[in-house]
Amino acid sequence: MTMRQAETIAPDYFERMFQGDPDPWELASSDYEAEKFKATVAALGDCHFRSGFEIGCAGGTLTSMLADRCSQLLAIDVSETALKRARKRCNTLPNVDFASMQFPRQTPRAVEFDLVVISEVAYYWDDRDIDRAAGWLEGLQANSVVLLVHYILETDYPQTGDDAVRKLEVALGDCIRRCRSDRQDRYRLDLWLRN
Numbered sequence: 001m002t003m004r005q006a007e008t009i010a011p012d013y014f015e016r017m018f019q020g021d022p023d024p025w026e027l028a029s030s031d032y033e034a035e036k037f038k039a040t041v042a043a044l045g046d047c048h049f050r051s052g053f054e055i056g057c058a059g060g061t062l063t064s065m066l067a068d069r070c071s072q073l074l075a076i077d078v079s080e081t082a083l084k085r086a087r088k089r090c091n092t093l094p095n096v097d098f099a100s101m102q103f104p105r106q107t108p109r110a111v112e113f114d115l116v117v118i119s120e121v122a123y124y125w126d127d128r129d130i131d132r133a134a135g136w137l138e139g140l141q142a143n144s145v146v147l148l149v150h151y152i153l154e155t156d157y158p159q160t161g162d163d164a165v166r167k168l169e170v171a172l173g174d175c176i177r178r179c180r181s182d183r184q185d186r187y188r189l190d191l192w193l194r195n
Helices: 011-020 031-042 061-069 080-089 127-137 161-175
Strands: 049-055 070-077 096-100 115-119 145-151 176-183 187-194
Touching: 011 080, 031 061, 031 145, 031 187, 049 061, 061 070, 061 080, 061 115, 070 080, 080 096, 127 161, 145 161, 161 176, 161 187
Parallel strands: 049 070, 049 115, 070 096, 115 145
Antiparallel strands: 145 187, 176 187
16 A cells, blocks of 8 residues: 655645656656547547636646637646746747646636646645635536546555545535546546536
8 A cells, every 4th residue: 555645745846856857747758648638638529618727737738739729728837847848838829828826725716717627636635725626616607617637546646546536526516517537547537517
């Protein structure tokens, strides 16, 4: 059994990761990540969104794909190094804005977004931050889409991917409706609609 970290992973962990490696999780270079990102965007169907919010944009690989689906997209990360790389990758995309933000402890106004992408970040949060995230998601307008994609194999992070998604869903209760829940060998993809 893996010993889990008890607290939300601190921002300096991510900054060290990005300073030490140009692609620390191989988000821009692995076939696995490319296929997962393709499935992530495909899960949105033909929908186009007025305003998207990507939590944990890393180097901007998924951001650049989501930009085609959003009139405006706000992508955030806690690592300044990651944000610098993401800005460079997306420098020709005028509809994408970047911000340094430690979600869910720092948040934009929820009512602004009709798409929220939580990809590979919720398992870094402790239970208090899961509850904070759920509280923020409750502020979304009706019919807003929440897309979650999380690694499901063992880590030492505060949550497993499965636990993070389950706890968020339980905390949100009747506020959301599950439209899709798919499992692959290494990740799960969930699509929720705000009631």
